[in-house]
Amino acid sequence: MERILVVEDDPQLAHLVTAALQHEGYTILLAISGLDAVEMAPQADLMVLDLGLPGLGGPEVIRELREADWNLPILVLSAQGTEEIRVRALELGADDYLTKPMSVREMVARVRALLRRSRPTQEIRIGDLRILLKQRQAFRAQQPLDLSPTELDLLLTLAQNPGEVWSRERLLQRVWGAERGSTVDERVVDSYVALLRRKLGDDPKTPRYIETVFGQGYRFVQHT
């Protein structure tokens, strides 16, 4: 199930939003400051962002994420009478907004719509590769692949963004939930890519799926 990062410094509102989304079956991550939000964003599929945050404010959070190329959908919650700041949030790359106090049911509906838009399909087909997202099962040439959860997450991350280069650090954040600037050994990524390639029957010298981008990281081959 998708992971939603709720960024809200008001404990009561945080509880309300979190409970409603949990009730829908989403996994919730909670951040109470803008800095935490930026740190935790790589682990989330969508962010519900309060604009009025102490320290690093909502608009700055959006800007930092977009500059770092994190494209997760962002639903902004803004207080009434802050049209200017809301427009700025949208200009910086927020995807949708609601004015507080908002209907929790409407918020849930917006979250669902944003997730649907960002994941238009329940399956990915690339060449002879097929991945069912809900069932978390991958197939190659109709044959089911025996992938560990980490291998599957790695494959999904790369395959959902063909042509996009992922640095080892970004993959560690996304797949392993590592914090920014953490000291986790980046060779873990290389080991898992090697495992995954073996299971996919992919030759790194003539990759059909996962390409090494020298000095940068990995990317999924774009199939036309």
Ligand code: CA
């Ligand atoms: Ca607030």
